[in-house]
Amino acid sequence: MKNIAVFASGSGSNFQAIVDVVQAGELDANLSLLVCDRPGAICLERAEMAGIPSFVFKAKDYSSKEDYENEILAELKKHQVEFIVLAGYMRLIGSTLLREFEGRIVNIHPSLLPDFPGKDAIGQALVARAKWSGVTIHFVDEGMDTGPIIVQERVRLDKNETRKSLQEKIHKIEHKLYPSILQMLLTQGGVTNDKKTRAY
Numbered sequence: 001m002k003n004i005a006v007f008a009s010g011s012g013s014n015f016q017a018i019v020d021v022v023q024a025g026e027l028d029a030n031l032s033l034l035v036c037d038r039p040g041a042i043c044l045e046r047a048e049m050a051g052i053p054s055f056v057f058k059a060k061d062y063s064s065k066e067d068y069e070n071e072i073l074a075e076l077k078k079h080q081v082e083f084i085v086l087a088g089y090m091r092l093i094g095s096t097l098l099r100e101f102e103g104r105i106v107n108i109h110p111s112l113l114p115d116f117p118g119k120d121a122i123g124q125a126l127v128a129r130a131k132w133s134g135v136t137i138h139f140v141d142e143g144m145d146t147g148p149i150i151v152q153e154r155v156r157l158d159k160n161e162t163r164k165s166l167q168e169k170i171h172k173i174e175h176k177l178y179p180s181i182l183q184m185l186l187t188q189g190g191v192t193n194d195k196k197t198r199a200y
């Protein structure tokens, strides 16, 4: 079984979904570490409740991304982490981590990339009055939500869609899709075709 680390910045509902499947024996992985860039974030409480070690840092305490990523790297090595799962981690991954974990970092994003990359994808979809949005899981490269796409799942926006209702729809998809794709990536090294074009 591979040792994985989840990186998160906020509430960590996706982190929790991963904790739940690991604890239920439905994801063949050891959840070895939570990395969080916001002291006080709810995801840290979730990690504590689940007995998962966490590493928390503040980017502004370091002089560069390389500096804090070197520290993260040391933690990842200490916990023998082999695969990184970004789940609401609101920072770009730099070359220090990308070099060490090439092809072994995935991210989940709340839109159908390349639409609405970056921050507040849900707000962007609402402002654009999009008819469809969704969820993308992709490998991470040096760009902002630009790496090779693994899977996407669509969600239809209703006429009176609100931020809250769209976020709920997206979270519902994310909490099922991420664990199932992780299981495929970690155990089969790939994703089967039927997962690639599922419409919600």
Ligand code: GAR
Pocket: 008, 009, 010, 011, 012, 013, 014, 015, 087, 088, 089, 090, 108, 109, 110, 118, 119, 120, 121, 145, 170, 171, 174
């Ligand atoms: C998720 O919806 C995730 O897709 C998004 O942040 C949310 C975190 O929710 N990620 C991004 O926007 C990355 N660009 P959570 O903290 O409840 O898991």
